[in-house]
Amino acid sequence: MIKISVDQISHKLGSPYYLILGSDPYLQHYAQTELRKAFTHAGFNEQLTFVIDNQTDWTAIFDSCQAMNLFSTNTLISLDFGDGSLNAGITAKLNTLSEVLTPDIALIITLNKITKSQENTIWYKTLSDKLVVVNCTTPDTLQLPQWIKNHLQQQHITIGPKAIELLCYYYEGNLLALTQIIAQLKLLYPDQNISYDEVESNINDSAIFTPYHWTDAMISCKTKRAIHILQQLKINEFEPLILLRIIQRELILMINLKKGLQTKSLKQTFDEYKVWQNKRMIYTNYLNRCDLKSLFNLLAKLTEIEISLKHDNQAQMWDAISSLSMQFMGFDKC
Structure with missing residues (x-):
């Protein structure tokens, strides 16, 4: 199996099996387009696309692997999962499909994500020797x-x-x-x-963020970035209550981590609360800047905002969340 980034795809053409992995729509489309052009050039004139969900007619897919075409003996089958994921039933179908593939059948699977346990399934292992996995994850702020x-x-x-x-x-x-x-x-x-x-002179603000970009920016004490993300979430009419719930979880986690550090090492505390490895550094820096009293004050302010949610208009609510965001980053100079 070969794992590549999408910009390397032109150098890895020629394999019969590709797994487009990641949820970025632009990168997915680019990878699919490049692969289809390459397979057309290689003589795969019959190209079939199936959208995969719980209602998919797998009989049609299996039949396409065995049907003889008068104009082409090479067939490209594309399985597009959209926003869906693998479950036991679909995995069983993929296992069966992997066993009926022949040299004149190529396969492209487009999937947002795959777990470690799913990499141990029959279909994945069967294809792995000739499989190219194309990373279509949206580049983060560092990449x-x-x-x-x-x-x-x-x-x-x-x-x-x-x-x-x-x-x-x-x-x-x-x-x-x-x-x-x-x-x-x-x-x-x-x-x-x-x-x-x-x-x-030609740009407009088209950034797309999730609330987790916002919380990461606050924990990292990146004031300008946090404000920008919050503005974009407001423009896109993100539900304020969901933002409050997300920051509430972060605050409770911070409080538990701070308490845990009173009797345990940093690693033991992070392990206990299952903090991801790639977030441990920014959490460490934040915990070094804050104290328990300040965290509880933040939690109390968040509760006040939530209580007033039923009475305040949206503009006032966003102002309150912005104020909370600045207070969250106010333990040190950002």
């Missing part, structure tokens, strides 16, 4: 600048580091809008060397 640089290089465009930072700020989490603005800039400024002012 995005390099992703933009690579994309600009492919488009033969030069944009300075400050302008790339600007693109990251306004288009994080939205690669479709990001690639569209880059294409627009290329049309507007065909000299290939685009200035900061030219980028700034």
